[in-house]
Amino acid sequence: MPPDSVSNEKLESYDSDGSEVHIDSVEEEEEEEDFGSFEYSEEEEFPIDEEEGEELEDYDDIISNSESQFGDDFDIEPSTNGTTFTSGSSPNNGHATTDSIGNSRRGDEYSYGLTQGQFREESTSLVNSTPMKFKTYTTMDLIDKMHKQCRKLSEILVISQDNVINLLQFFSWNSERLMEDYVTDPMKVRKDAGLLEDSHDLTGVCTTYPKTNPFSCFICCDDKLTTYKLACNHEYCTDCYGRYVEDRLSEGRVIKCPDCDLTLQTRDIDNICGEGSSLKLLESSMKEYVERLRAFKWCPAPDCKGIVEVLNMSEVKDLVNEGKIPFVRCGSEGHQFCVSCLFENHSPAPCQITKNWITKCKDDSETVKWILTNTQTCPRCETSIEKNGGCNHMTCKKCRHEFCWICLGDWKLHGSSYYNCTRTGTKDQIITNENKKTIASTKESLKRYLHFYNLFSVHEVSTKLDMARCSVVQSTVRDLQVVSGISWIEAQFIADSAKVLLSGRQCLKWSYPLAFYCDSTPLLNIFENVQAELAMAVESLSKMFEIEDPAEIVEKKKEFIDDCGVVLLRQNAVLSCMKELLESKTLPDEAFILKKSVR
Amino acid sequence: MSRVKRILKELEDVQKDTSASITLVLVSESDLSHLTGTFLGPPDTPYANGRFQVDIHIPNEYPFKPPQMKFDTKVYHPNISSVTGAICLDILKDAWTPILTLKSSLISLQSLLQSPEPSDPQDAEVAKHYLSDLAGFQKTAKYWTEIYASADAGKKNGGSDSSKDGDDAKLYGIDEATVGNFQNMGFDRAKIIEVLRRLGFKKVESGEPRTENKVIEELLK
Numbered sequence: 024m025p026p027d028s029v030s031n032e033k034l035e036s037y038d039s040d041g042s043e044v045h046i047d048s049v050e051e052e053e054e055e056e057d058f059g060s061f062e063y064s065e066e067e068e069f070p071i072d073e074e075e076g077e078e079l080e081d082y083d084d085i086i087s088n089s090e091s092q093f094g095d096d097f098d099i100e101p102s103t104n105g106t107t108f109t110s111g112s113s114p115n116n117g118h119a120t121t122d123s124i125g126n127s128r129r130g131d132e133y134s135y136g137l138t139q140g141q142f143r144e145e146s147t148s149l150v151n152s153t154p155m156k157f158k159t160y161t162t163m164d165l166i167d168k169m170h171k172q173c174r175k176l177s178e179i180l181v182i183s184q185d186n187v188i189n190l191l192q193f194f195s196w197n198s199e200r201l202m203e204d205y206v207t208d209p210m211k212v213r214k215d216a217g218l219l220e221d222s223h224d225l226t227g228v229c230t231t232y233p234k235t236n237p238f239s240c241f242i243c244c245d246d247k248l249t250t251y252k253l254a255c256n257h258e259y260c261t262d263c264y265g266r267y268v269e270d271r272l273s274e275g276r277v278i279k280c281p282d283c284d285l286t287l288q289t290r291d292i293d294n295i296c297g298e299g300s301s302l303k304l305l306e307s308s309m310k311e312y313v314e315r316l317r318a319f320k321w322c323p324a325p326d327c328k329g330i331v332e333v334l335n336m337s338e339v340k341d342l343v344n345e346g347k348i349p350f351v352r353c354g355s356e357g358h359q360f361c362v363s364c365l366f367e368n369h370s371p372a373p374c375q376i377t378k379n380w381i382t383k384c385k386d387d388s389e390t391v392k393w394i395l396t397n398t399q400t401c402p403r404c405e406t407s408i409e410k411n412g413g414c415n416h417m418t419c420k421k422c423r424h425e426f427c428w429i430c431l432g433d434w435k436l437h438g439s440s441y442y443n444c445t446r447t448g449t450k451d452q453i454i455t456n457e458n459k460k461t462i463a464s465t466k467e468s469l470k471r472y473l474h475f476y477n478l479f480s481v482h483e484v485s486t487k488l489d490m491a492r493c494s495v496v497q498s499t500v501r502d503l504q505v506v507s508g509i510s511w512i513e514a515q516f517i518a519d520s521a522k523v524l525l526s527g528r529q530c531l532k533w534s535y536p537l538a539f540y541c542d543s544t545p546l547l548n549i550f551e552n553v554q555a556e557l558a559m560a561v562e563s564l565s566k567m568f569e570i571e572d573p574a575e576i577v578e579k580k581k582e583f584i585d586d587c588g589v590v591l592l593r594q595n596a597v598l599s600c601m602k603e604l605l606e607s608k609t610l611p612d613e614a615f616i617l618k619k620s621v622r
Numbered sequence: 623m624s625r626v627k628r629i630l631k632e633l634e635d636v637q638k639d640t641s642a643s644i645t646l647v648l649v650s651e652s653d654l655s656h657l658t659g660t661f662l663g664p665p666d667t668p669y670a671n672g673r674f675q676v677d678i679h680i681p682n683e684y685p686f687k688p689p690q691m692k693f694d695t696k697v698y699h700p701n702i703s704s705v706t707g708a709i710c711l712d713i714l715k716d717a718w719t720p721i722l723t724l725k726s727s728l729i730s731l732q733s734l735l736q737s738p739e740p741s742d743p744q745d746a747e748v749a750k751h752y753l754s755d756l757a758g759f760q761k762t763a764k765y766w767t768e769i770y771a772s773a774d775a776g777k778k779n780g781g782s783d784s785s786k787d788g789d790d791a792k793l794y795g796i797d798e799a800t801v802g803n804f805q806n807m808g809f810d811r812a813k814i815i816e817v818l819r820r821l822g823f824k825k826v827e828s829g830e831p832r833t834e835n836k837v838i839e840e841l842l843k
Contacts, residue, residue, distance in 0.1 A: 244624060244628045246629040267686065281721045
């Protein structure tokens with residue numbers, strides 16, 4: 024099948040899915056030419072499970088075809104459990120998109136690509152974030168992988184799989200060292216790891232004592248009826264033994280008899296702590312396993328157990344040096360994160376800036392938080408003032424300025440409304456004015472940092488709120504679908520808008536550290552203006568999500584889509600402006616960034 | 623309840639043992655979680671003839687979690703903080719297993735005094751002293767044992783330090799001749815010791831003008 028028809032078919036199928044494709048026309052034109060007929064297949068998110076067989080054939084066609092078209096822009100990676108192919112950087116804009124298809128049982132296949140459903144937000148953020156080639160795993164996938172490694176080693180070393188697990192845990196999953204040491208001196212390795220000298224492994228014995236002659240346990244000093252012991256004959260009651268083992272399950276290392284170096288086998292652990300307990304130990308030892316493999320990264324999102332294997336680890340350093348963000352997306356919940364910083368995708372800020380910013384925030388944030396929550400600055404002389412009680416009528420000790428603690432406005436204008444401040448919005452005014460001032464003294468620099476930190480953290484908090492709000496809105500709309508019979512396709516715009524909102528928010532958030540590290544130039548002014556526009560667009564879209572009534576949301580579909588369009592446009596503007604900023608050397612070099620401190 | 627039973631049994635066991643190299647008593651009769659243990663310094667070491675007192679707190683999870691121990695008696699040893707008495711010993715941390723007892727822990731402390739592990743120090747300054755000048759270290763450790771851990775040390779702990787000239791230098795393992803040299807230059811003794819401690823010098827040979835100058839520079843500040 025010629026690639027053209029494949030892609031057209033895909034496009035149609037998407038259109039019939041009803042995803043809103045027109046919004047992404049923002050940047051479409053300039054790319055269309057370069058991609059030619061290949062464009063759609065690159066944007067395609069490959070359906071994995073349903074149409075695997077057919078798809079594979081089709082894509083093979085595409086690969087061979089595209090190879091001839093683009094030469095070395097594409098490389099095919101042989102893979103044992105599926106076909107992985109990567110469609111490399113497109114010639115004009117230098118960003119790479121990676122797709123892979125496969126049918127592996129473990130190593131959950133992912134397909135990273137630009138989907139119509141995701142609009143073009145990926146593409147816009149690609150200005151400096153570069154998707155890596157990667158594979159995602161769940162903890163179960165990795166356990167399978169670990170078992171497979173054990174099976175292999177067990178065949179090579181001719182020892183039982185249980186023993187191999189113990190040995191690997193003992194060697195912190197360094198299988199090369201295990202092999203080497205075991206081949207040199209198997210007895211010594213077995214002894215060190217606490218395994219019995221002969222290969223046949225004995226399981227421990229569970230004994231039940233009669234009530235008339237109970238067992239006196241050394242650990243709890245109580246009389247007990249059931250005990251457990253290994254071949255070493257060190258016997259303890261099952262309660263104490265269980266507690267002892269349980270305490271160690273999360274440590275991921277071999278568990279030894281409390282009194283000697285004999286190691287508990289998988290079966291011993293299951294016997295003592297119940298079926299499946301040994302799996303817990305295996306899971307916890309996975310931490311070491313993953314850390315041993317440099318290309319494997321845990322998803323940094325809180326509570327996320329996703330693991331990603333980066334296939335082109337060697338390129339990370341270069342990308343970071345080029346100011347690009349090597350990012351991947353974890354399998355379980357699709358969190359995007361930067362492989363170099365192990366932090367969420369921080370586009371548009373480059374890695375170096377992110378690292379500096381995060382360290383800075385860590386160093387200063389406690390102080391800053393205290394200052395932010397406990398003090399206000401005098402509106403006239405800008406001294407930090409802590410209010411330690413009393414009314415809101417403040418008089419600055421330094422400049423004798425009288426002002427209102429709540430709105431920071433001149434007290435004289437307050438008249439008689441002593442305790443109820445009615446004047447709102449003044450504070451915001453002050454912040455925007457501060458924006459324009461140039462930074463000179465250290466005090467100014469602290470204020471400048473506070474200002475950016477404040478903006479950054481405000482958007483961080485907003486991101487969380489937005490996420491919560493988005494999911495609420497999506498579920499209400501889903502309910503509405505059931506009741507009023509609006510089709511899934513028609514309601515899809517909500518999910519899409521949510522994605523745009525979150526990516527816009529993220530872009531906005533990370534643009535502040537960037538601006539913080541930039542020298543003050545006219546270009547920065549432009550950047551800040553563009554930034555402010557994006558902020559407005561994001562806020563406006565965020566506001567749309569506050570609508571409670573699902574029917575109204577559906578009615579306002581067009582407004583949602585328009586707002587999304589604006590956000591995307593402005594996000595683009597921020598990103599291209601950022602690119603100029605980076606290129607114009609407004610950004611101080613690395614050393615300078617490190618030196619620039621608040622105090 | 624197994625914890626109570628176990629602690630009582632351990633107390634009984636130690637008290638039955640009449641060899642008296644180890645003692646274990648409750649600090650207050652009503653509180654089973656706070657004990658005081660003592661043991662004799664191992665012979666043929668700078669700690670010989672000393673009796674060392676250890677403060678023991680027993681966590682609720684005992685015997686599954688290790689007891690918290692620290693020296694009440696000041697000890698000059700690489701693995702024991704010379705200031706707080708904190709102990710760096712694996713069995714009191716992750717190598718603890720429930721079959722270890724308070725008695726066996728105290729015996730382990732005894733053997734820790736016998737065989738220090740300067741490569742994994744608790745007190746970096748002492749460890750440095752141990753590695754660079756073993757004889758000097760032993761002299762200081764012996765001196766500490768004499769003034770802090772000898773039979774009548776209990777009441778001596780506080781004020782006796784400065785009663786005798788030379789005590790303070792000896793206490794920090796600083797070479798008396800070195801202090802004398804600087805004193806001859808007209809510097810104040812207490813200041814010399816303070817500076818030498820701060821710079822981490824135990825001894826300054828007259829053949830090392832560089833170090834000497836550095837000390838003088840500090841002294842003149």
